[in-house]
Amino acid sequence: MKTIDQIAERYVKLSLKIGQHSEHYVDAYYGPQHWRPQAETTALPQLKNEALMLLANARQFGTFSCGEKHHRMTFLRAHIKASVTYINQLQGNYLDFNSECKALYDVQPPKFDESHFDEVLATLDELVPGTGDLNQRLDTYRQEFKVSKDKLDTVFGAAINEARARTLAFIDIPEDENFNVELVNNQVWSAYNWYKGNSYSLIQLNTDHPIFIDRVIDLAAHEGYPGHHVFNALIEKHLVNDKGWMEYAVYNLFSPLSLLAEGSANYGIEVAFPWHERMEFERETLFPLAGIPSHKAELYYQIQLVLHQLSYVDNMVAQRYLDGEIDKTQAVVLLMKYALSTEQRSHQRLRFIEQNRAYVITYNYGQDLVKEFLSSKIDNKNPAELWRGFSELLSRPRTGSMMQAA
Ligand SMILES: [Zn+2]
Secondary structure, eight states: OOOHHHHHHHHHHHHHHHHTTOTTTEEEEOSOGGGSOOSSOOOHHHHHHHHHHHHHHHHHTOOOSSHHHHHHHHHHHHHHHHHHHHHHHHTTOOOOHHHHHHHHHSOOOOOOOHHHHHHHHHHHHHHSSSSSOHHHHHHHHHGGGEEOHHHHHHHHHHHHHHHHHHHHTTOOOOTTOEEEEEEEOSOSSSEEEEEEETTEEEEEEEOSSOEEHHHHHHHIIIIISSSHHHHHHHIIIIIIIITOOGGGGEEESSSHHHHHHHHHHHHHHHHHSOHHHHHHHIIIIIHHHHTOOGGGHHHHHHHHHHHHTTTTHHHHHHHHHHTTSSOHHHHHHHIIIIIOOOHHHHHHHHHHHHHHGGGGHHHHHHHHHHHHHHHHHSOTTSHHHHHHHHHHHHHSOOOHHHHHHO
């Protein structure tokens, strides 16, 4: 008889072997060093056999009507299935976009097309000052909301201190938790949290493109508090250290856990900074530190709220591009028209899509799903209750279909 712990150990070792084939796969690992593969890279056909065997064993394992074992096995099965899918991808066998969403992230996101986004563009057309092409106009309008490179450290520092204080007032994470911030270049992402274990994160900000003032709180909360840094620290403490559930010692990027990681990191922004409190902090602290006139905050954020409704454009473009319905040029045209990003940014986004594929859904649909899940469970207008529900979800992660079934 195999135990859940044995299945978990095999899953971790399998993940690390997959990681030998793809540097982006294992995002974080803080389990035993001797579990890392000692031998050379395992050939993909053999790795796939191992993964299929593990999936079969996990499926035979028996069902539990409820409780921790059920939760653990449901989570593990979805993750092993995602590993099989990813090995298939490494062998050059790709699913269509929607099937990939299900196989890797355990959800089927809603689909929106141009007619949906056209309405949002019409609203923006009214709001953004000036006349003429909306993309150009927005780009011009945005210029004075750039945070200059020499002020970035100070402005981001103030935001992350505030996000940290707001989070630690409600969430208990190990006292020695800490992080460092580093400015980097030449990446497909705008920021990244590298969780190193022992409650320590390295947060990198990419300065290839200007960072606008609205991104400062977003990034501080998303990468730091209560986002990735806190999520990883809670998992390490509650599941790996306290319970010895080793499947949580590895975090595979292309797996259902990412839907919750990105979704909760995005939803965490409004948990830590409810709209009116955020606006006050922007006007009174961040805008002055960045040297941007505070009275301009209101219209700027009104526009940001509407722009947020364009977040699903990524999914539309990724689906069409990856399914071969449109080419690179058409993808960039769509991103410029509907995501309203500059040409340069659109190229960067397309490189992100090429590298990460259906992962784009974890940000927008992940956020909506986490929000829906929590509002079905708790009164999310009550801050203490919202923080409690939020930290419980982070301490006991669910996959997409586990959130939908709850
Ligand atoms: Zn993220």
